[in-house]
Amino acid sequence: MKVTPLNGEHKRLNAKMTDFHGWEMPLQYTSIIEEHMAVRTHAGIFDVSHMGDIVVEGSDALRFMDYILPTKVSSMKDGEAAYSAFLSERGTMIDDTIVYRMNEEKVFFVPNAATTEKIRNHLTQTSYKFNVNIYNFSENVFCIALQGPESEHVLKEISLPQVKPFTFSSVPFDGHVNPLTGERDLIISGTGYTGERGVEVLGHSDDAVTVWRSLLDAVREVGGRPCGLGARNTLRMEKGMLLSGTDFDDNRDPYECSISFIVNNDGDFIGKDALMKRKSADTEIFRGFVCEGREIPRDGQKVYHDGAEVGIVTSGSISPILGKGIALGFIKRELSKPGTRVTIDVRGKMAEARVSRPKIVP
Template sequence: MSDLKRTPLYKEHLRLKGKIVDFAGWEMPLQFDSIIEEHNLVRTKAGLFDVSHMGEIEIVGPAAISYSDYLVTNSVATMKNGEIVYSPMCNEKGGVVDDVLVYRISNNKTLFVVNASNKDKDYDWIHKNSKDFEVQVKDVSDNYAQIAFQGPIAEEILSEISQVRLDQIPFYHFAEGRVNGIKALVSRTGYTGEDGFEIYTEPDAAVPLWRKLLEIGGPKGVKPIGLGARDTLRFEACYMLYGNELNDQNTPLEAGLKWTVKFDKNFIGKDVLAKQNEEGTEYRLKGIEITGKAIARHGYEIVDGDNVIGWVSSGLFSPTLGKSLALAYLKKDYWKLGTQVGVSVRGKVVPATVVKTPFYRGSVKSKG
């Protein structure tokens, strides 16, 4: 008997012949078609993702905003209701407990959307640190199914069945209303580099909504997309993957996320990050382009002659750009664009060059 968890859409994935794998303790579809074809579909049209495995943690009470602000490095206090912020949530040493989306629901309620693999750890962390704040912390993950609809034509298709005015939802904002007659929270967010939405519903409502989107989107090319393409898409856009780019050792400043750290407020880990901000970091996450078609995998060493100068956090052959690319933590002397480095690939050193990130900018709306 499997101990793996299943989302409300699990049977749909079987029906659509998805290749099921174990992902963070969940039975999830890796792919339905080829990963490359699914990737290209999202870049050019739109694709449908089951992200119901993500965790949702609610903070409710008079101090919900101030406590949420204390938990994360970015600012919740300056947000308006209906806005969302992306942020690392740090430990006392400045390492990243998780990277989260914080939805400001009201003046006394926020919703943290957290990575599936970290959900229990995050809940314990948020609960443990809440003692001095007048709040209640609730794991409400079982109350939600989540569908992501991503791609340049996502708004055009979703607007056919949405009673929520999608054109009135700016990037990193959300609205509550009905989609296909189903009560939903709709946010203009995603993990692909393309425009799109993430739709939160009650679990029982997930299957009818999923089927409806495939029905109305099918004639325009819409298909279900698995975790494989989700990773290649996020990589090209240089979105962080916890366990690769982020962990409880490396800090947001090392990960190139200084823009998410607001030093004009108090938060867990601030002292360490403030010192690091003043003195600089030894390593920083950078983009590199590998000569030829060798793939730089997670954990491969970056070298300069006999010296190890860093390590790869994520790497693949980019379907959109036709290049072998990687995100890597590099020592300070190697950060400049155009710097030549080597990647140790199965015992052979392959030349690579430090390049600008993000590797790809798509139809995703900007915040400005």
């Protein structure tokens, strides 16, 4: 089983560990609800070093990324990041990602842990017409997410800058050379997976423990705590964020997944023609569901309206903020208006629920 450079830190903190796509990762340190609420009210830090880190470099870097993604990377400014997705020739999403434009000849992006090698192969197979080099630095880069309303205070305590959402900057750091930049620095990125203010810090794996301990000390001073995958999952569900391999798995397109905003590329890109055909034929759309009783929906459970099956749950849990069962999934477009009454078959019991926009908790 693979481990991140912070594996020893998690065990030192007596985290409950779990197998996550072949990675030994912390599920929780105390309780999922406590960690969830710490992020919503104060701050929390997450080890997300299992995620991939791939660099595309060369004179055709931007042209290549415009061909690979439905998002026009060449229209971004240096120091900007964007949410996007890799599409198949069928117009379906292979994986979602954050892409970072460093300059005209260098871009990096973060694929999900389970799909990093798949994406690297996808890039290699499609890059032969472009003057680019592709580097997989996933094993040499750490990533720590600091999330929560008091994250800016935490950053000030350890002399790191706050950055605007979906921008990033590098700051000098007395450590090892960052593989992503080739400099002795840390990347501070205004991104995250919780719907809260915060940043993600990326640097050389050998510096992970030093950065983690500094962040953890500052987070604890504001009433925050370290957080595991359990809280990360409930946090992203409340905010309607997709989970690759769970909410979609090369079987849905951006329009079905309610992320049509990523399709802003007016040029030719992989899967474009198929995507436009799918768009006009799509009958389902990604939505949230809020249960009215005490039931907690889970993935794979069916959604009904007037006795007819009309959708499927792809993610489900309890919302610590609402104190109710919530779910994400797909439903027929004509029934996707927020407030529409549906029922979910929760282990044989028909649970009353209402349709919501994907962002269930504002």
